[in-house]
Amino acid sequence: MVLHMESPAPPIKVENWLRGEPLTSFQPGKVYIVEFWATWCGPCAAVMPHLVQLQEKYKDSGLELLGVAAYEQAPTADEARTSLDTWLTDKFSNLNYRIGFDSTGEMSKLWMDSSFSVGIPTSFVVDRDGHIAFIGPPMQLDDVLPKVLNGSWRTSDEAKAADTERIEAGRREMDKMTRERALTEPILAAMKAEDWAKAVSAVEEAVAVMPDNLNFRVRHADLLLHKLRNMQTGLPVMRQFARDAIDKNNELWMEEALRQLFNPANDNSHFPSAERLAMGKELSEHILALNPPHRDGGLKYLTYGAVAQYYYESGNKDRAIELVEVALNSLGGPEPIPDELKQHVTPPLVEALANYKGDKACHESLCATPQRGFARASKRRQRSKQKKEG
Template structure:
């Protein structure tokens, strides 16, 4: 298990897209190793935040290393081309290293032992070469100064946060490992345009986990032809709602947006709005949801809600308020 206090794993990457290669973590320096991907909508904003942190703390011994190990591309060459184009467009003034791995080695060394299932994910390595923090980059503003001055790893807050992260992340990681064979079958079927097998794979995943990560916003199912999407959409929507009904307590923030999208594309925007509102409410429990998951899914849900309201009424409705335990959100156009 990789957790706070563990020695930092090695850096084994195929190439460096930006900056000089880094073979080892040097004693006395603090490093942020951040996993990201071009398909991650949050990653562009987080990359800009990392650039600001690098500039702010460069004289304190900070070095930021971006790790691109999650590109969805048939070959390493195509993945690298996509990454180069993205970096040139989004971060022309990048001030830190970017490592590229297409072999899966960095995931095995870093993410799998730490139960990290998504991106962006930040690992902070302290001056002793040990892991000081694992989590969402939105937490770096609070954590990083304390790592730099040496007070973070020994604090009660850090220890509690590490225990909480493992308690919430380990079950998610095990679920993802359980679901991976079905994910692989689905995407293989999509590439072959074998829609019957793709439908079967989705149904198997939904039966296993009704709020399946197959419907994470990062997964784009729009590549399926419209006829197949509509045919699959009706059957899958009914299947999802039967397994995870609106009145139930199970989370709905992953799967319900996919169902809402089907209804929107089919012209039933009122039903789409209703389902997105249920998904928003489910972000606040009653089952505990990690704060980083709320931060990850909330923007997509609010964006979908505004879109469907606009389509339904010809204008975006304002003033609807959703209260969550950690903040209040207002859906505004």
């Protein structure tokens, strides 16, 4: 059964209340916001201060807000709960609304899945009679909430049209996710068995069905270029991947294409050097044009590592160092970055900086020393390149 506007609100199934008094049911006459979120979700963390403001602003109008952490990532529920509690203490010590924790997936199934909601943060507004008034991103609450509170929202054509559109979009997204999972399973099975030819066949079927799926395009290039090392088939695939990424003007697509060419973890010696550098130059220049070093924001901490590696391997060590330092500085920029993501992207950047400098490098409390053989390997490639071009 589809959960939509006018549906009775599902029950509250929360294992632990980490903040605020426990809530077992919705009280008549009050309006509730049920907010699904997670500590690793950047937009979730970014919107929390505003939710605090909404709770304060409308508390005398009968508003109560409860956040539901249903997607925490940890080996056990106890570890997830402890990590969540620590995060809340560190980030939001004066939180003015309830936080519940559910590791069973029951809340997600009752609320998110049944409403075709596929991402977080997602807000559910429960009206004074216990029925759903709104489902959608919390950024829309400024406009919707006052209308819910004064009783005008659910009868409006705007509300009905928005809910119909939301359900249709959610159905399409869920269908897409179902297709993607079905296409991914045989690829992963073949890769686990290290049957690279079978994996290529499966991924080519997936690309034919979903050509704009970045994960499939990355796997296709990686299998051909780095598992089978098949340049005859792999190079045309790589050229098309790079061209599509540039045509889309999409920073993540271009970064993934660039990483296929300049990931230092791969042995790229079988690539034609001139073509690899030419593709790297074009991709890097497009990334820097789309997200310049002097401009705040963007995904520098995700994309500049691959760009820096291109410049290092092309012989411009100073530019490589500069770009890695920009990427590290962007981690403290104006846009909130989840701690989990920060912990994931920082070590490789610091290691790259140490490798490029040939000396110890530090960022905040994290330090790294050059990897043995990294600088020498790069110099050999440069000497080989100079001989070929000379």
